[in-house]
Amino acid sequence: xxxxxxxxxxxxxxxxxxxxxxxxxxxxxxxxxxxxxxxxxxxxxxxxxxxxxxxxxxxxxxxxxxxxxxxxxxxxxxxxxxxxxxxxxxxxxxxxxxxxxxxxxxxxxxxxxxxxxxxxxxxxxxxxxxxxxxxxxxxxxxxxxxxxxxxxxxxxxxxxxxxxxxxxxxxxxxxxxxxxxxxxxxxxxxxxxxxxxxxxxxxxxxxxxxxxxxxxxxxxxxxxxxxxxxxxxxxxxxxxxxxxxxxxxxxxxxxxxxxxxxxxxxxxxxxxxxxxxxxxxxxxxxxxxxxxxxxxxxxxxxxxxxxxxxx
Amino acid sequence: xxxxxxxxxxxxxxxxxxxxxxxxxxxxxxxxxxxxxxxxxxxxxxxxxxxxxxxxxxxxxxxxxxxxxxxxxxxxxxxxxxxxxxxxxxxxxxxxxxxxxxxxxxxxxxxxxxxxxxxxxxxxxxxxxxxxxxxxxxxxxxxxxxxxxxxxxxxxxxxxxxxxxxxxxxxxxxxxxxxxxxxxxxxxxxxxxxxxxxxxxxxxxxxxxxxxxxxxxxxxxxxxxxxxxxxxxxxxxxxxxxxxxxxxxxxxxxxxxxxxxxxxxxxxxxxxxxxxxxxxxxxxxxxxxxxxxxxxxxxxxxxxxxxxxxxxxx
Numbered sequence: 001x002x003x004x005x006x007x008x009x010x011x012x013x014x015x016x017x018x019x020x021x022x023x024x025x026x027x028x029x030x031x032x033x034x035x036x037x038x039x040x041x042x043x044x045x046x047x048x049x050x051x052x053x054x055x056x057x058x059x060x061x062x063x064x065x066x067x068x069x070x071x072x073x074x075x076x077x078x079x080x081x082x083x084x085x086x087x088x089x090x091x092x093x094x095x096x097x098x099x100x101x102x103x104x105x106x107x108x109x110x111x112x113x114x115x116x117x118x119x120x121x122x123x124x125x126x127x128x129x130x131x132x133x134x135x136x137x138x139x140x141x142x143x144x145x146x147x148x149x150x151x152x153x154x155x156x157x158x159x160x161x162x163x164x165x166x167x168x169x170x171x172x173x174x175x176x177x178x179x180x181x182x183x184x185x186x187x188x189x190x191x192x193x194x195x196x197x198x199x200x201x202x203x204x205x206x207x208x209x210x211x212x213x214x215x216x217x218x219x220x221x222x223x224x225x226x227x228x229x230x231x232x233x234x235x236x237x238x239x240x241x242x243x244x245x246x247x248x249x250x251x252x253x254x255x256x257x258x259x260x261x262x263x264x265x266x267x268x269x270x271x272x273x274x275x276x277x278x279x280x281x282x283x284x285x286x287x288x289x290x291x292x293x294x295x296x297x298x299x300x301x302x303x304x305x306x307x308x309x310x311x
Numbered sequence: 312x313x314x315x316x317x318x319x320x321x322x323x324x325x326x327x328x329x330x331x332x333x334x335x336x337x338x339x340x341x342x343x344x345x346x347x348x349x350x351x352x353x354x355x356x357x358x359x360x361x362x363x364x365x366x367x368x369x370x371x372x373x374x375x376x377x378x379x380x381x382x383x384x385x386x387x388x389x390x391x392x393x394x395x396x397x398x399x400x401x402x403x404x405x406x407x408x409x410x411x412x413x414x415x416x417x418x419x420x421x422x423x424x425x426x427x428x429x430x431x432x433x434x435x436x437x438x439x440x441x442x443x444x445x446x447x448x449x450x451x452x453x454x455x456x457x458x459x460x461x462x463x464x465x466x467x468x469x470x471x472x473x474x475x476x477x478x479x480x481x482x483x484x485x486x487x488x489x490x491x492x493x494x495x496x497x498x499x500x501x502x503x504x505x506x507x508x509x510x511x512x513x514x515x516x517x518x519x520x521x522x523x524x525x526x527x528x529x530x531x532x533x534x535x536x537x538x539x540x541x542x543x544x545x546x547x548x549x550x551x552x553x554x555x556x557x558x559x560x561x562x563x564x565x566x567x568x569x570x571x572x573x574x575x576x577x578x579x580x581x582x583x584x585x586x587x588x589x590x591x592x593x594x595x596x597x598x599x600x601x602x603x604x605x606x607x608x609x610x611x612x613x614x615x616x617x618x619x620x621x622x623x624x625x
Contacts, residue, residue, distance in 0.1 A: 079528040084528070098537075099520070100616045101541070144618075
């Protein structure tokens with residue numbers, strides 16, 4: 001069953017396009033990874049789900065949650081969706097948890113707003129904390145963000161996301177701001193909890209391996225477009241878009257130690273400067289004339305003119 | 312937290328101690344001979360001058376005089392006025408109520424109107440913001456004595472809503488008398504507090520944790536109260552504290568302009584007449600009030616944002 005659907009979603013700020021054409025669906029309980037370079041529109045795609053776009057952003061196309069167009073939601077309906085159906089986990093827990101309020105305040109405020117009494121809300125919060133592996137929950141509830149490590153605080157954010165029993169979690173690079181040692185723990189907890197509750201997940205990351213480990217499907221974004229979507233377990237064997245391949249080729253593990261790391265040649269294209277043809281044409285090693293002139297349609301799993309030729 | 316308060320208290324005592332030395336020293340070095348002033352207008356006889364010098368310890372060396380003054384202050388007797396021939400405590404006691412009322416009145420106006428205007432400017436959209444910016448700019452640019460003249464002209468002489476002069480008696484009458492002085496006094500400070508509030512609220516509105524709170528579906532008002540205003544409060548409180556503390560000295564202008572008999576006008580008159588004893592006592596009182604109010608603000612801020620206590624330890 002389709003939980004979330006993007007249909008020809010375009011977002012622009014003034015004359016500046018941010019998302020050029022995003023079509024993607026997420027089934028209930030499914031995890032979809034969004035991968036791509038900075039500025040490719042991953043965050044905007046995810047934020048458009050809860051209408052958390054910059055002021056003045058113009059949106060065409062549709063985002064549908066459980067079949068209902070999000071653009072048609074009124075203020076109350078939007079708040080209801082944000083507080084009950086969809087939860088977000090952000091990149092830097094230090095920035096998103098109010099620094100002067102307690103962890104308990106942060107965890108319970110949405111429940112309290114929904115009419116749960118204080119004692120019940122605190123009990124649920126403590127339960128949620130122990131589920132994400134935070135010990136000594138009652139003490140943690142009285143602490144403030146600066147008394148917790150980044151990894152611990154991100155678990156608090158995950159606990160808060162789970163607390164309202166959402167159907168979808170939007171995780172925007174949840175580990176980028178953390179130490180390498182705590183990154184895996186945090187992702188493992190998020191993965192385990194969302195599988196147990198069969199919550200759908202949209203997972204933004206730069207890390208292809210991580211996305212493949214956590215997600216069912218991977219969508220690769222470039223310059224405000226999705227250029228390829230494929231099952232996570234076939235990422236390495238069936239990636240066909242030259243950009244996906246270039247990304248796979250530039251992972252640090254692909255060259256022997258001591259050699260120069262491989263990169264994707266050229267400069268990342270932004271949605272603003274994207275050419276009329278294929279967005280990746282100027283960096284693509286296989287590009288032909290038609291690539292530069294006509295926009296490739298999405299065929300099968302990728303948007304590329306050369307799917308048959310490039311092997 | 313207790314340690315934090317104790318450290319702050321120690322700071323208050325040290326500041327007041329240093330201030331007492333500076334105040335006493337400055338007036339000690341000031342030109343003019345208090346003895347001839349005390350003797351009155353006529354040519355005093357050398358014997359009379361010597362007698363006065365003896366009575367006020369004017370010939371003693373500086374440390375002795377300072378110690379004498381300090382022990383007097385600490386035992387609750389700062390001495391008698393040289394001009395009014397009355398104990399300083401009686402002079403201050405008769406006026407402090409009026410000044411405190413005036414400061415409280417002006418503070419109330421500054422904080423309620425200033426903070427409200429700041430929040431409205433920050434959340435009310437561009438037109439509202441621009442209008443308030445114009446108003447606050449005018450208020451900031453107008454000094455208290457100019458505001459006083461305008462207020463007297465409009466509300467006292469033209470409209471006759473408020474008295475032109477005097478302190479009034481009884482609470483309601485005093486409030487009535489103090490309204491124009493309080494307004495004259497608050498204008499610039501109000502604009503200042505409003506600007507700071509606007510900036511701080513704006514910064515919080517743009518912060519990630521406020522975006523996150525919105526993303527969690529909290530109602531607009533809850534986000535504003537619990538995340539925006541709560542977090543914007545410490546700097547606003549700090550600025551307001553300095554403002555209120557400074558009002559005790561700033562009342563001098565408003566009290567003089569409106570003929571209100573308070574500490575400010577007493578200070579101005581005493582300074583004009585070289586009444587050293589009164590000036591010293593009042594100056595130290597003003598410093599003490601300023602430092603104590605600031606300490607209270609620091610403690611309040613530490614309650615609002617406990618990180619401050621920890622930073623104080625580190």
